[in-house]
Amino acid sequence: MRTLSLPRGTRWATSDDVLSLLRRRWSAGTDLSELALGEAWEPLVIGLRPPSAAQYANDFDAVQAWAGRWRARLPAGLRVEWQAVGGRRSGVVQLPVRVVVESRGDLWRLLQVAQQVHVFENILDDVGSRLPDARDWVSRHPQRVLAEAAHWPSFIAVVNWIRDAMPADAWVRQVDVPGVDTKFVEVHRETLAALLEVCLPPERLHTGNSFAQRYGFAVKPAYARVRRPDGTALLPGVSEMTVRVSELDALDLPGHVFVVENEVTYHAFPPAPNALLFLGAGYGVSRLIAVNWLADRPVTYWGDLDTHGFVMLDRLRARFPQVRSMLMDRATLLEHEAHWGVEDSPVNVDLEHLSVDEAALYVDLVEDRYAVGLRLEQERIRFGRVLAATALG
Structure with missing residues (x-):
């Protein structure tokens, strides 16, 4: 007892x-x-x-x-x-x-759970006969199994398809199981992931944060958007490109590289000669880390004056030490007090690749020295200051 x-x-x-x-x-x-x-x-x-x-x-x-x-x-x-x-x-x-x-x-x-027990035992029997490697997982997560009881025939079929029939470099969209579409996989990816962890051989489990990366599906390629701010052509007949980063790495374009975060700023950027202008679009700036020829170019990064902006600067400079910042200094911040805003979710992480002045300002933002969650968005900075900064660039 x-x-x-x-x-x-x-x-x-x-x-x-x-x-x-x-x-x-x-x-x-x-x-x-x-x-x-x-x-x-x-x-x-x-x-x-x-x-x-x-x-x-x-x-x-x-x-x-x-x-x-x-x-x-x-x-x-x-x-x-x-x-x-x-x-x-x-x-x-x-x-x-x-x-x-x-x-x-x-x-x-x-x-009063006899019916639920019956449903669970039927699922357990089905898993035992059609997906035996998952039986122990099912045994140890019964309430989770019951919560999705109606979907278990599809779960079993999807896992078997991925393990036994999935073509190389298939997209999640190509999962070919009756009654299953991309949305089904997205909605139930946690349960499917738990089953794949115990049913796939170790060599089929890959590193990566997404479901697709982990289980060997093709993933959406990273793209970069670039133009020459003086209006000259990047390639014959092409003034602007959105190109796969893997292909951009092979182009080896000349010029001083500027990276900005805001799309309107990207379009309104002063016509700096012999320059390349990339749209970073927030943490999308990390995509540029794969463009190897940037290591041989002068690179200027201009992000929002907030904690996230300094994190993005730090990431880019960790890969390309020559990166300098533009309009991300204390004087610019204090000069535009009338345009200060609030950062929704400030971060507080150690940044190892900031200059002494940048690091001091970052600490002040983290510690709310001037205002709580202070943020100065790049599109709020006077355009005359932008013209002066790019002339120096």
Whole structure:
């Protein structure tokens, strides 16, 4: 037998207290996991923390009423054990001291979950025959399995297709299983990922943060957008390009490289001669790290004057140490106080590639020296300042 304890502080437990304890155990998946893993059933014993003899003597009516409720409302599936309490002063009375759940069948009836158990056992059998490597995972996550019970035939089919029939470099869109589309995979990717982790051989598991990268699907290529701000052609007849970063690396374009974050700023950038202008678009600036020839160019980065802007500067400079910043200094910040805004989600991380002045300003932004969550967006800086800065560039 196994003894289960009611929450601390429970006294004179009711049937509702007992059912609540058993439902918590059910919700944790313990009962179905033990069933699926073939563990032998042991009756569950729950002490009711009944009144003492002294409490019976001092509060006779309340104790009798409590015991009477146990006699009148015994839930099906529970066996109650009674014990004599009392003495010469108050007389002897039989009080319930513990309840016992004798079998799994009793527990299912008590919790009214027989249908859910039946559904789980059918899924377990299906997994055991069609996806045996996942049986142990299913056994250990029964409530998660039940929450998606209707989808398990599709889960099994998708995992088998990925393992046995997926072409090299397939896109997630190409998963060819009846009733399954890209949205299905996206919505259920956590469960599918858990199954693939235990069903794919180690050599089929790849590094990467996305579902597609982890399981060998093709991923959307990284693109970069670039133009010459003086209007001259990048290539014959081409003034602006959005190109795959992998192909951009082979172009080896000449010029002083500027990187800006805002699209309007990208279009309105002064016509600096012999320059290349990239649209960074936030953390998309990290894509430029793969363009190897940038190591041989002067590079100027202009981001928003906020904590995220300095993080992006730090990332770019970690790859290309020659990167200098533009209009990301204290003088620019203080000059534009009327245009200060608020950064929604400031960051506070160690940045190792900032200059002394940049690092000092970054710390001031993190510590809210001038204002809470201070942000100066690049499009709010006076255009005359932009003209002067690019002339120096």
